[in-house]
Amino acid sequence: MITALDHVAIAVRDFDSAVDGYRGLFGHEPDLAARDGANRAWFRFPNMALEVIAPRGDGPAGDRVRAQLDEAGEGLWLAAFAVEDVAAASRLLARRGLEVEAVGPLARIRAAGLTFALASAHAAISSPTVSDQKSAVTALDHIVVHTPNPDRALGLYGAKFGLDLRLDRTNEQWGARQLFFRCGGAVFEVGASLKAPVTDEPDRFGGLAWRVADPDAARERMAAAGFDVSEVRAGRKPGTHVFTVRDAPAGVPTLMLSAEPMTETA
Template structure:
């Protein structure tokens, strides 16, 4: 049903400030798209797009953004998956027990345990170029019930579960669903029993071609970045952007394992 990750939407009040912040952070010039009561900035990458969206006048899209901001404030709002046939995918999701809240010819919006998921007609134009930030590596979703996440995203939405990992030292269990050339990661605490509380978005992790150079560039652009450190995956480097736009928890990590000097 799902062929890949189409985009991640971030809802914001101060559109100009956040769009400029992502322009400086990611090193990508956005494409602006006003319409239906909202204004959008599209940052396109080889494997997905980042959509920054804010209210801008009257219209259904603007009303939905305002409602989201009123309920939850700025932050990640929607994860959108590409499908070949929106209507068929929406009907299949309903047969599998999911409720479709909004349906248009190009998209279906679904609430999945508190997280907004969109099924969208594949065709969102992406960039073939990769700069300092090469692509999105993964989007993180927090869940109080990891088995429910398996049922919803593996069973009902049909994502490819590649890894189910528990680590007592971290006090966490993680799921990794492959989605095209990106990953949807779920994290659950092992310190608390499962509950029927809602899932929620965590943050975004971006691949960088040269972590040291990206770190220097982002620091020079005025961002508060942590020191570059060794990643959990052997041979990788990572660093955190502490003040990323819209307050989205943001990690930068090596696109490939770092090579040791000869």
């Protein structure tokens, strides 16, 4: 049913500042669009897109973004999954007990305190680069969700959404249990603390991890653009190198890591 991660939306108040920030962070030029009371910038990658959205005048989309900003402030707002048939997928998820609402060409789903959407699958289109290829962001590696209830997460993201669970890993040293779901060319990662009790509190979006061809070149470019970046260090996954962007636009926790082929357990 779900074939990929279609896009992730970030709600912001200052549209121009956020777009300039992500343009500088990614090294890509977005598509700009304004409709339904909202400004949108689309940064497109081979395996998904990032939507930066802000209210602009009157309209249903603007009203939804304002409500989100009033409730939760700036940051990750929703994750949209690609499906072949939005109507058919909506009916199936509704039969599985999820709250599904048609919103224009999309279907919106609220589950475990988060907002998701279903979107029609389409051909991947990459945004043009405004920097050299080796320092530009190439794709999304994974999106992180934090949950206080990993068994609920398995039921929701695995059984109801039907995401492909590739690894259920408990690491006592890190104090975490991690669930890795394949979602097209990206990973939907759900993490739970082993040090906290299991509760029925809502899940929450964590951050985004992006792939770069050359971490050293990418870090140098981002630092020159004024971003607060960590040193490049060895990643948890053998053979990878990563660095953290401490001040990504809209406060989204952001990690950059060396690009590598997807693996069966990634």
